[in-house]
Amino acid sequence: MSTGRRLHYSYEEYxxxxxxxxxxxxxxxxxxxxxxxxxxxxxxLAAARLRVLGQALLGRCRVCSSDLKVRVEASDLSTFPDATVVCGDVCTSARDASAVTNPSVLVEVTSRSTEDYDRGDKLSHYKQLPSLRAVILGSHRSRRLSCVTRPPEGWAERDFRPGETVRLDEPELAIDVDAIYAGVTLEGM
Amino acid sequence: MSEALRLPTNAELCDEADALPEPLVGEVIEGMLYAMPRPTPAHAHVEEGVILDLRGGPRGGSPPPPGWFIKLEVEVRFPTDEKVVPDVSGWRDARIRGHRNDNPIRVTPDWVCEVLSDGTRRKDLGPKRDLYGRQGVGHLWLVDPAARVLEAFALETDGRWKLLASFVDDAVARVAPFEEVPIALERWWLVDE
Incomplete structure (x- = not known):
């Protein structure tokens, strides 16, 4: 490859x-x-989430690290969430056999450079995944988990703070905020 | 909070960085002091290649791009008191006028090239890259001598780094902000024969 500025990459080039x-x-x-x-x-924080999710979903769902690529076919996004939960058979993209298309839960740890994108455009992409039931966003600045869920009446978001527990119905899951942030030194602290 | 428990400021960390013994070089990013050893031969070879290609040198080739001030391993200090020593950095003449002899340079570079090595990879790809984004460095080149890859990124308005192009092995690179300069990458890779 020896071209200069590219305005559009094909997926194969990606x-x-x-x-x-x-x-x-x-x-x-x-x-x-x-x-x-x-x-x-x-x-x-990413390691803590993997550990807590893995323990909570043992035997019921697969919990994968940021090495797993997730693809949103509807918006042509392929990305690597900080953690991915897949319940049931894994489905992959016809364009990319290494990209999963049916996550049940996605987890992102925000950072100063990505927070606006994670909570905005990226979340909008994720919401187009038919299989997705929840997105959990972990703050890098404070001990707070934002849980965006897809109940029958539409997407809803709620924050959980120290002493509280994130509870999901699908998959059935309970995550203590304290367990995620135990021993973690946050940015700016 | 007592004085003993207070975290050092970036400015205080910069003072500690300045006091590091040779040949260590210190960088301060988001409240952390990173001490770096001298670059490896492969790392230094890439730096030399970049400088020769962009400032002109005895091996000839294309003339350097006009209107740029290119420097090797110069200390850059940001308004947040964070300081870095990019492997190669560049400023458009109009922005650096009057500051070429400053030490440290307090004008944000328009372009930075970082050469990756085992000891600096995590910092360069993480906090340092984020710092460049926060401070508005317009273009970032990442060079991996081990993989023989050059990746060129441009900073988007939302703060994300957009890939402009990537080049491997013996490719000839022409990419922003130096599109007019063809760079034969094979000259950057140290061959131990």
């Missing part, structure tokens, strides 16, 4: 870039973005 890249790359409708790097706090 996969080639991903293979060669030093970074995790996100693809959205022809544009490729570098995904944010992990601060120590971000890495701690």
């Amino acid at each position: 996969l080639a870039c991903l293979e060669a890249s030093v970074l995790k790359l996100e693809y959205c409708d022809g544009t490729i973005y570098a995904m944010a790097g992990a601060t120590p706090a971000h890495a701690e």
Whole structure:
């Protein structure tokens, strides 16, 4: 590859870039973005979520780290959420056998550089996944989990703080905020 | 909070960085002091290649891009008192006029090139890249000598880094902000024969 400025990448070109890249790359409708790097706090929080989710869903759902690519076919987004929960058989994209298309729960740890995007446009992309039942957003600045759920009447969002427990019906799941943030030094603290 | 429990400010960390013994170089990003050793030969070879291609040098090739001030390993300090030493950084002449001899330079670079190595990869791809985004560095090149890859990114208005192009092995790179300069990447890779 020796071309200069690209205005639009095909998905195949994205996969080639991903293979060669030093970074995790996100693809959205022809544009490729570098995904944010992990601060120590971000890495701690992501690990805590994996541990708590893994224990809570043992034997019922698969809990995968940020190595797993998720694809939103409806909006042509491929990205690497901080954690992905898949309940039932794993479905992958016809364009990309390594990208899962049917997550039940997605988890993102925000960072200073990504918070607006995570809570805005990225969340809008995720909501177009038919299988998705909840998105859990962990704040990097305070001990707070934002839970965005899809009950029958439409998407709803609620914050949970220390001492509180996030409860989901589908999959059945309870996550203590304290368990996620135990021992984690947040940014700015 | 007592004085003993107070976290150091970025400015205080910069003072500690300045006091590091040679050959360590200190960077301060988001309240953390990073001490870096001297670059590896492969790392230094890439830096030399970038400088030769963008400032012109004895091996000839294309002339350097006009209107740019390109520097190797110069200290840059931001308004937040965070300080970094990018491997190669560049400023458009109009923005750096009057500050070329400053030490540290307090004008945000228009372009930065970071060469990755085992000891600095996590910092360069994480906090340092985020810092460049927060401070408005317009273009970022990441070079991995081990993988022989150059990736060029542009900062979007939402703060995300958009991939402009990636080049591998012996590709000839022409990419913003130096589209007019063809760069034969094979000259950047250190070959131990």
